[in-house]
Amino acid sequence: MLAAYITHTDCQKHDMGNHHPECPERLGAVNDQLLIKGLLDYMEQLDAPLATREQLARAHSASYLDEFAEIAQQVPEGGHVQIDPDTNINEFSYQAALRAAGAAVLASNLVASGQAPVAFCNIRPPGHHAERSNAGGFCFFNNVVVGIRHALAHHGIERIALIDFDVHHGNGSEDILFDDPHVLMCSIFEKNLYPFCGDVPMGANMVNVGLPTRSGSEAFRQAVSEVWMPALEKFRPEMIFISAGFDGHREDDMGNLALVEADYEWVTKQIVQLAQRHAQGRIVSCLEGGYDLSSLGRSAAAHVRVLIGAD
Numbered sequence: 001m002l003a004a005y006i007t008h009t010d011c012q013k014h015d016m017g018n019h020h021p022e023c024p025e026r027l028g029a030v031n032d033q034l035l036i037k038g039l040l041d042y043m044e045q046l047d048a049p050l051a052t053r054e055q056l057a058r059a060h061s062a063s064y065l066d067e068f069a070e071i072a073q074q075v076p077e078g079g080h081v082q083i084d085p086d087t088n089i090n091e092f093s094y095q096a097a098l099r100a101a102g103a104a105v106l107a108s109n110l111v112a113s114g115q116a117p118v119a120f121c122n123i124r125p126p127g128h129h130a131e132r133s134n135a136g137g138f139c140f141f142n143n144v145v146v147g148i149r150h151a152l153a154h155h156g157i158e159r160i161a162l163i164d165f166d167v168h169h170g171n172g173s174e175d176i177l178f179d180d181p182h183v184l185m186c187s188i189f190e191k192n193l194y195p196f197c198g199d200v201p202m203g204a205n206m207v208n209v210g211l212p213t214r215s216g217s218e219a220f221r222q223a224v225s226e227v228w229m230p231a232l233e234k235f236r237p238e239m240i241f242i243s244a245g246f247d248g249h250r251e252d253d254m255g256n257l258a259l260v261e262a263d264y265e266w267v268t269k270q271i272v273q274l275a276q277r278h279a280q281g282r283i284v285s286c287l288e289g290g291y292d293l294s295s296l297g298r299s300a301a302a303h304v305r306v307l308i309g310a311d
């Protein structure tokens with residue numbers, strides 16, 4: 001049984017304009033490193049399907065889905081429509097967003113049913129800033145939450161952990177999941193950085209740790225060991241989803257946590273061991289941020305190598 005690697009060429013057509021950090025080349029940077037390091041030899045590559053309205057509606061309000069579909073229709077050929085100051089769409093963005101959420105659904109199905117031990121989704125647009133009724137922070141559909149809600153609805157799973165190590169807090173995931181007794185969300189993020197929230201958790205199922213700027217490896221690992229792990233052990237997740245953002249790397253200008261590849265490798269190891277103890281090893285990981293192309297590719301490869309057990 002091979003690990004699943006899910007992506008789609010449509011995800012590269014979404015383009016928010018010249019010099020936007022959330023650029024199409026990000027997917028290639030990740031794919032190239034997985035290829036060069038030989039990791040794709042151990043993975044089955046699959047095309048992401050389009051998420052359905054029913055699947056998206058488990059994470060988003062009907063009015064938001066209608067509104068976004070309508071705005072997407074109005075994009076002029078070769079042009080953009082602005083959604084928020086940082087986030088806009090071109091004529092291919094809607095299709096790309098449907099593929100990104102669809103990847104999480106396919107990953108959810110494969111891993112929950114035992115057809116793949118783990119899955120990694122190399123996707124964009126990212127998702128963890130997308131709230132129930134709002135796009136923002138380069139995100140439109142909350143891919144990882146769509147995947148989680150699909151597993152809860154279709155696979156008889158009762159407890160899912162969402163682990164978010166992107167440098168930015170996953171405010172969208174928190175907004176959708178804070179009252180969900182079936183989900184425990186663990187987030188480590190840099191304080192006083194976009195989206196400027198998370199310090200006060202919205203619900204008892206949120207384990208948020210804001211770290212000061214330039215905290216570095218030791219503080220990050222300490223937060224994982226001392227705050228995340230006791231909560232996760234108590235929760236005993238039957239399946240784990242990861243919002244895998246690599247913008248906390250010290251070479252990435254979007255954040256300043258000063259992490260390195262070894263930290264992503266280490267945290268993935270902790271998650272894999274947790275999954276083996278409680279969740280039959282079942283993990284779905286979805287790409288979120290990471291904007292310095294070189295450190296993004298290297299960090300994602302370090303993460304995937306441990307995720308698929310090639311370490």
Ligand SMILES: [Zn+2]
Nearest residue numbers: 166168247289
């Ligand atoms: Zn981020």
